[in-house]
Amino acid sequence: xxxxxxxxxxxxxxxxxxxxxxxxxxxxxxxxxxxxxxxxxxxxxxxxxxxxxxxxxxxxxxxxxxxxxxxxxxxxxxxxxxxxxxxxxxxxxxxxxxxxxxxxxxxxxxxxxxxxxxxxxxxxxxxxxxxxxxxxxxxxxxxxxxxxxxxxxxxxxxxxxxxxxxxxxxxxxxxxxxxxxxxxxxxxxxxxxxxxxxxxxxxxxxxxxxxxxxxxxxxxxxxxxxxxxxxxxxxxxxxxxxxxxxxxxxxxxxxxxxxxxxxxxxxxxxxxxxxxxxxxxxxxxxxxxxxxxxxxxxxxxxxxxxxxxxxxxxxxxxxxxxxxxxxxxxxxxxxxxxxxxxxxxxxxxxxxxxxxxxxxxxxxxxxxxxxxxxxxxxxxxxxxxxxxxxxxxxxxxxxxxxxxxxxxxxxxxxxxxxxxxxxxxxxxxxxxxxxxxxxxxxxxxxxxxxxxxxxxxxxxxxxxxxxxxxxxxxxxxxxxxxxxxxxxxxxxxxxxxx
Amino acid sequence: xxxxxxxxxxxxxxxxxxxxxxxxxxxxxxxxxxxxxxxxxxxxxxxxxxxxxxxxxxxxxxxxxxxxxxxxxxxxxxxxxxxxxxxxxxxxxxxxxxxxxxxxxxxxxxxxxxxxxxxxxxxxxxxxxxxxxxxxxxxxxxxxxxxxxxxxxxxxxxxxxxxxxxxxxxxxxxxxxxxxxxxxxxxxxxxxxxxxxxxxxxxxxxxxxxxxxxxxxxxxxxxxxxxxxxxxxxxxxxxxxxxxxxxxxxxxxxxxxxxxxxxxxxxxxxxxxxxxxxxxx
Numbered sequence: 001x002x003x004x005x006x007x008x009x010x011x012x013x014x015x016x017x018x019x020x021x022x023x024x025x026x027x028x029x030x031x032x033x034x035x036x037x038x039x040x041x042x043x044x045x046x047x048x049x050x051x052x053x054x055x056x057x058x059x060x061x062x063x064x065x066x067x068x069x070x071x072x073x074x075x076x077x078x079x080x081x082x083x084x085x086x087x088x089x090x091x092x093x094x095x096x097x098x099x100x101x102x103x104x105x106x107x108x109x110x111x112x113x114x115x116x117x118x119x120x121x122x123x124x125x126x127x128x129x130x131x132x133x134x135x136x137x138x139x140x141x142x143x144x145x146x147x148x149x150x151x152x153x154x155x156x157x158x159x160x161x162x163x164x165x166x167x168x169x170x171x172x173x174x175x176x177x178x179x180x181x182x183x184x185x186x187x188x189x190x191x192x193x194x195x196x197x198x199x200x201x202x203x204x205x206x207x208x209x210x211x212x213x214x215x216x217x218x219x220x221x222x223x224x225x226x227x228x229x230x231x232x233x234x235x236x237x238x239x240x241x242x243x244x245x246x247x248x249x250x251x252x253x254x255x256x257x258x259x260x261x262x263x264x265x266x267x268x269x270x271x272x273x274x275x276x277x278x279x280x281x282x283x284x285x286x287x288x289x290x291x292x293x294x295x296x297x298x299x300x301x302x303x304x305x306x307x308x309x310x311x312x313x314x315x316x317x318x319x320x321x322x323x324x325x326x327x328x329x330x331x332x333x334x335x336x337x338x339x340x341x342x343x344x345x346x347x348x349x350x351x352x353x354x355x356x357x358x359x360x361x362x363x364x365x366x367x368x369x370x371x372x373x374x375x376x377x378x379x380x381x382x383x384x385x386x387x388x389x390x391x392x393x394x395x396x397x398x399x400x401x402x403x404x405x406x407x408x409x410x411x412x413x414x415x416x417x418x419x420x421x422x423x424x425x426x427x428x429x430x431x432x433x434x435x436x437x438x439x440x441x442x443x444x445x446x447x448x449x450x451x452x453x454x455x456x457x458x459x460x461x462x463x464x465x466x467x468x469x470x471x472x473x474x475x476x477x478x479x480x481x482x483x484x485x486x487x488x489x490x491x492x493x494x495x496x497x498x
Numbered sequence: 499x500x501x502x503x504x505x506x507x508x509x510x511x512x513x514x515x516x517x518x519x520x521x522x523x524x525x526x527x528x529x530x531x532x533x534x535x536x537x538x539x540x541x542x543x544x545x546x547x548x549x550x551x552x553x554x555x556x557x558x559x560x561x562x563x564x565x566x567x568x569x570x571x572x573x574x575x576x577x578x579x580x581x582x583x584x585x586x587x588x589x590x591x592x593x594x595x596x597x598x599x600x601x602x603x604x605x606x607x608x609x610x611x612x613x614x615x616x617x618x619x620x621x622x623x624x625x626x627x628x629x630x631x632x633x634x635x636x637x638x639x640x641x642x643x644x645x646x647x648x649x650x651x652x653x654x655x656x657x658x659x660x661x662x663x664x665x666x667x668x669x670x671x672x673x674x675x676x677x678x679x680x681x682x683x684x685x686x687x688x689x690x691x692x693x694x695x696x697x698x699x700x701x702x703x704x705x706x707x708x709x710x711x712x713x714x715x716x717x718x719x720x721x722x723x724x725x726x727x728x729x730x731x732x733x734x735x736x737x738x739x740x741x742x743x744x745x746x747x748x749x750x751x752x753x754x755x756x757x758x759x760x761x762x763x764x765x766x767x768x769x770x771x772x773x774x775x776x777x778x779x
Binding site: 381 | 540541542544545547561562563635717721722723735736737739740
């Protein structure tokens with residue numbers, strides 16, 4: 001099939017050129033991909049920032065870690081070919097792949113692994129997920145292709161943690177400039193970054209593994225849902241891993257040019273509550289809010305039915321998930337009684353700061369209308385991410401907000417007193433300590449269940465729904481992920497069929 | 499010309515009659531919305547979302563199941579209030595500035611009017627975006643933003659009219675009688691420019707409605723849960739393919755209201771300007 005854009009271009013040329021161009025594009029399958037993303041990353045170093053957009057550009061494309069997370073959330077070997085775990089579960093010996101080169105031509109060696117891990121867990125580290133490395137006692141280089149990692153205590157999810165974007169391996173020479181000129185070992189090299197518009201990646205022909213199917217990949221940043229829709233329809237963008245306008249999904253699904261895949265993400269979408277700020281420091285108030293929320297209405301109204309209601313901070317597709325959606329059934333009278341008992345018989349006023357995604361802006365309007373029924377008047381304050389991060393996330397200056405927590409298995413954030421929920425529970429922390437030390441899968445699941453029940457019992461946040469991944473792409477593209485077990489757009493296996 | 503006489507002549511002017519009818523209709527709709535709307539615009543009914551126009555929901559429902567007809571009624575309130583206050587801000591500040599400049603003349607006049615030009619040179623929407631970006635979005639800031647844009651419009655108009663009046667004989671007579679320039683302005687100049695102000699006010703009112711819709715469209719006007727026409731259009735944008743009624747009705751509301759006000763303005767100009775009225779007859 002002839003590509004429409006090339007056809008249009010060819011038609012504009014002289015008639016003599018038309019057949020020539022038409023034939024070449026009909027014979028060869030496309031080798032470039034335009035991938036749409038809603039947010040632009042602030043920089044391109046996944047070891048120095050929390051925004052998911054960084055990982056969504058660079059993870060598994062530019063940078064690789066010791067392990068990698070596959071499309072189903074499985075742990076796969078990456079820069080570590082294989083590993084041995086000592087009998088006590090505290091020493092991991094990684095056998096590294098040899099002959100791996102960074103994009104700048106330098107060799108990947110065991111010292112880079114030690115450098116990267118030590119850098120991430122160092123005192124003044126800017127790594128956004130320091131907790132991933134907190135269990136490491138020391139890292140030891142045995143020989144150029146062998147690294148030993150000693151843990152303080154056995155950690156069941158250590159190999160998974162090493163597959164996060166925050167744990168990728170970087171070279172000491174380029175670590176400081178990775179933000180603007182990323183150098184990794186992955187199947188794609190950094191090409192060009194047009195700030196505000198796009199990031200180009202080009203194929204790394206010296207890649208150690210199977211060559212990427214694409215010669216060039218461009219990530220285009222389109223934050224406006226309506227613009228995303230027109231870019232998709234016009235063919236300016238070939239794929240959106242997570243399409244920002246759920247309302248348009250039926251229309252795209254009906255269009256034979258596109259393939260629509262509704263997958264799962266690790267995004268627990270929650271009504272984050274400032275647990276330290278009155279009146280939200282009173283568990284009765286938080287429970288009243290939980291009783292007033294109608295999750296299905298929120299999923300239907302904000303996401304057009306895409307999403308699974310959740311009752312706790314855990315992904316429903318995970319085997320350890322406990323369905324707690326029935327803990328706080330819709331009960332307006334009960335909620336009012338709880339509010340009255342907490343000293344707010346007539347309700348109160350509060351603010352609801354909403355970041356840009358439609359799940360937040362629309363969900364916020366629905367929640368404001370639901371909470372109004374129990375007398376809580378919410379003033380809706382729309383904010384940009386540039387305001388939300390310093391003000392809400394870092395500054396903790398908020399009453400309520402709505403956000404999707406897309407990190408995988410991130411229930412551990414509830415053990416952090418300094419996290420923006422400002423929740424502090426000794427029983428939760430002790431559960432997490434036990435969980436971190438436990439390596440038996442079944443026992444780990446039981447502890448995860450206990451942790452879920454604790455935060456639901458305390459109604460720390462309003463648990464809304466698991467964000468669905470509305471993947472939309474050209475029907476001729478193969479190999480894009482259907483789910484997002486980690487924040488990533490892994491393009492390694494992507495190709496066009498003709 | 500007294501009031502009844504005025505209406506007798508004016509209603510013979512077709513623009514004026516149609517414009518007045520539409521404008522009164524919109525105002526009536528806004529006033530009725532205070533006591534009655536078919537449905538609540540604040541309570542959402544997700545189960546009834548995206549219904550096409552039907553007997554229960556005359557203009558259909560939006561993505562939250564709110565009745566679009568009710569939203570347009572309440573939105574009219576908001577559009578009128580913002581535009582009206584903005585016009586009064588423009589008249590209240592612009593006319594004194596223009597008259598003062600005309601009365602004083604010289605360097606003072608130049609300085610005031612060049613200052614006006616600076617404000618005028620900014621595209622209205624841009625300056626409104628700037629103001630709301632600094633002070634935050636909301637209906638009050640939208641009023642201020644649109645009002646500020648109106649100041650130079652009225653200042654220019656008032657100054658022009660005042661300058662043409664100052665050399666006239668009756669003003670000369672007043673000056674010779676020893677009246678201060680303030681009293682002359684208040685007692686002779688301003689009463690003689692009311693016709694102009696009414697016409698310009700009607701047009702500025704129509705523009706204000708468009709600007710309010712524009713600001714709300716980009717998210718800088720009235721904030722949820724209160725509906726506004728511009729915001730309704732914004733929300734309709736990604737749903738046009740399957741719920742066109744979400745865009746059509748607020749769009750029509752804006753078009754019809756602005757058309758009505760413009761016709762009213764045109765009609766008023768014809769009726770109030772004796773020269774044009776004479777030419778026509």
